[in-house]
Amino acid sequence: MSDDQDQEQDQDRPAAPGPGELSPEMKRSNVRFALTLPLFFMIMFPLCYITALHLPVPHDLPVAVVGAGAAAFIASAAPALAGKFTLVPVDTPQQATDMIFQQTVKAAYVTAPPGQSAHMLVAGADGRVMTQLVPTVFAPFAAQAGNTVQTVDVAPLAPGxxxxxxxxxxxxxxxxxxxxxxxxxxxxxxxxxxxxxxxxxxxxxxxxxxxxxxxxxxxxxxxxxxxxxxxxxxxxxxxxxxxxxxxxxxxxxxxxxxxxxxxxxxxxxxxxxxxxxxxxxxxxxxxxxxxxxxxxxxxxxxxxxxxxxxxxxxxxxxxxxxxxxxxxxxxxxxxxxxxxxxxxAGEADAGDEDGEGDEAGPAGAAASGAGPERVLLGRVHDHHGTPLPGAVVTLVDHRGTQTGRTSTTDEGGFRIDDLPTGAYTLIEAAPGHEPAARATVVDHHGGGGHGGRVGDIRLVAHEEEHRHRAAVATDGTVPPSAGSYGGS
Structure with a gap:
């Protein structure tokens, strides 16, 4: 294949993301996330808050009924309160108070002879809705028995x-x-x-x-x-x-x-x-x-x-x-x-086979998912796809300190171990080819980086008239930024 044909194919190939750029897939993912978030709020607020709280209706709310008139009161009120309140006969006000503290009942109605005040025991700690709702519901039944209702808060809230x-x-x-x-x-x-x-x-x-x-x-x-x-x-x-x-x-x-x-x-x-x-x-x-x-x-x-x-x-x-x-x-x-x-461990095993085939390329990267936090894997080849053995791969951290250096195998693969997670510059050089550099990230987070696998790195021969960007093959999540910073 001629150099002109190679150049035309390279021009048709989608450009790799430059430094700081997101891949097209990550851009689409971010747009989906941005659109899903307001939709989620649109649905969850009315579904969980409005439907639950717009109309408080009691269902089987337990209320103790205390005193000599308890049986008569329950017989009179129970049919009207069925399904909303469960009336429990109790012997003494103290027993009813203990049950409120144990939360086995939520309130207690203490009966009284006609013409006297009945007492409604409530717990302010259960909330204002409870302390207002129960006395309001029981007041008409007290009136039928010739009583008024006096509310007693047995567990009041703090004054603030x-x-x-x-x-x-x-x-x-x-x-x-x-x-x-x-x-x-x-x-x-x-x-x-x-x-x-x-x-x-x-x-x-x-x-x-x-x-x-x-x-x-x-x-x-x-x-x-x-x-x-x-x-x-x-x-x-x-x-x-x-x-x-x-x-x-x-x-x-x-x-x-x-x-x-x-x-x-x-x-x-x-x-x-x-x-x-x-x-x-x-x-x-x-x-x-x-x-x-x-x-x-x-x-x-x-x-x-x-x-x-x-x-x-x-x-x-x-x-x-x-x-x-x-x-x-x-x-x-x-x-x-x-x-x-x-x-x-799986990524490390894959790295051991990096020089035995093409698994270090795009397919291997795509299958790897989230990678380790201390291993960087990749493969160096020329623009024809021919592996470049003996290429020198150098890793420099954000402070400019060299943190790793290795040479590629006969199949062009390389592996750098014992790396802390972080941002790096990866420099590749091979005899007769332009050196290349790229920003990359070694991370352990499956949703935020390329998981320690760089993929294929392509170097350009000195004699070629055109300059290629370093080709990037990623695992389908967030690709490393790629660019050519080599000499002339």
Missing amino acids: DGNGIGLMFFMLIVCIVGFMTANILGNAAYFLPMRTRVAISAGVAVLTPIVLFLFMGAWLQILQGTVGQIVAVIALGAVTSFTVGLATTALVAFLGKWALFPGMLVFVFLNIPSSNSAYPAEIVPPFFGWLSEWHLGAGFVDAVRAVLYLDGAGLGGHLLVIGLWFLAAVLLVGAAAWRKRAAA
């Missing part, structure tokens, strides 16, 4: 929590900070080892509830308690935030930037309606009520409520929910780390 939404926002901020920290670290700082990102998430998780308490407790008086109670709440917040961070770290390792969507769904959109906070589980749609039995956000809210307002009643079960989520998050991170090590 006027709307009863303090626990909800405390939980939401703890979860969002844990999620966003891990998500941003995993995508923008993917070059950091996973253990480093986990350690940063742990530090942020500890700091978050402390800062929140300074605002919500010391300043706004939304959260108040003894020193022991506040320490317990901060510890619960730290564990919950770190759990979210661990789970998100694993999601990012598996899904890359697309981890934003399952993470937001689980830790933000499903958290509010299922949190059993401002809107108790018994007055949101049954699906969210079911979620509140095991969801991390609800477990955290219930645990904090038990510590601050309910004398620790039921705390063990809520701690179990948080503990199970933490264990699941640890297992997920372990699976992500194992996957990374397996990919590294």
Whole structure:
């Protein structure tokens, strides 16, 4: 084939991305991501928030009925309240109060003789919706019995929590900070080892509830308690935030930037309606009520409520929910780390065969997926595709320090081991050919880089009149930038 024909074919071939450019596939992926994100918000906000919270309707909400007139009151009110309230006869007001603290009932109606005031026992800790809804529903039945209703709050909120939404926002901020920290670290700082990102998430998780308490407790008086109670709440917040961070770290390792969507769904959109906070589980749609039995956000809210307002009643079960989520998050991170090590081992095995065929080229790169963080693989050939044995490959870091140097095998393959992740300049030179250089990245993150495999590198002979850019064959994710910086 003539040089003119070679030149025409090279002109028809798509140009490799220059330094700092994205590949066409990555550009398309980014556009898909940018368009999917607002669509996701369009759907999730009304689906999870508006449908769950626009019309609170009780369903099987348990209420104790106390006193000598309990049987008559239940017989009178039960048919009208069927499906919405479950009426439970109880002997004494103290027993009913204990049941409210244990959350086996949400309120208690203490009957009284006609002409006297009946008492409605409620827990402000369950939220303002509960304390307003139940007395309003029971007032007409009290009037039929010749009674007025006096509301008694047996577990009042802190004075600064006027709307009863303090626990909800405390939980939401703890979860969002844990999620966003891990998500941003995993995508923008993917070059950091996973253990480093986990350690940063742990530090942020500890700091978050402390800062929140300074605002919500010391300043706004939304959260108040003894020193022991506040320490317990901060510890619960730290564990919950770190759990979210661990789970998100694993999601990012598996899904890359697309981890934003399952993470937001689980830790933000499903958290509010299922949190059993401002809107108790018994007055949101049954699906969210079911979620509140095991969801991390609800477990955290219930645990904090038990510590601050309910004398620790039921705390063990809520701690179990948080503990199970933490264990699941640890297992997920372990699976992500194992996957990374397996990919590294597979890539290293492929590198051992790099000089035995064409697997180091585009096909091998495409099959490799996410690569190791300490190995750089590739193959050097001329513009005809002929391997160049003995070509010198030099790797220089961003400070200009040489970090690796090797020569290609008889089949043109090369391998540089023991590399920290980061950005490098790869310089290739062969006798009788123009040297070439390119910016490249060695990284361990499947969604953010080319995984340690450079692919084919093409050098141009001195005698040729035209200059080619270095050809790039990647694994189909983010290709390294390529360009020709060689001498004349």
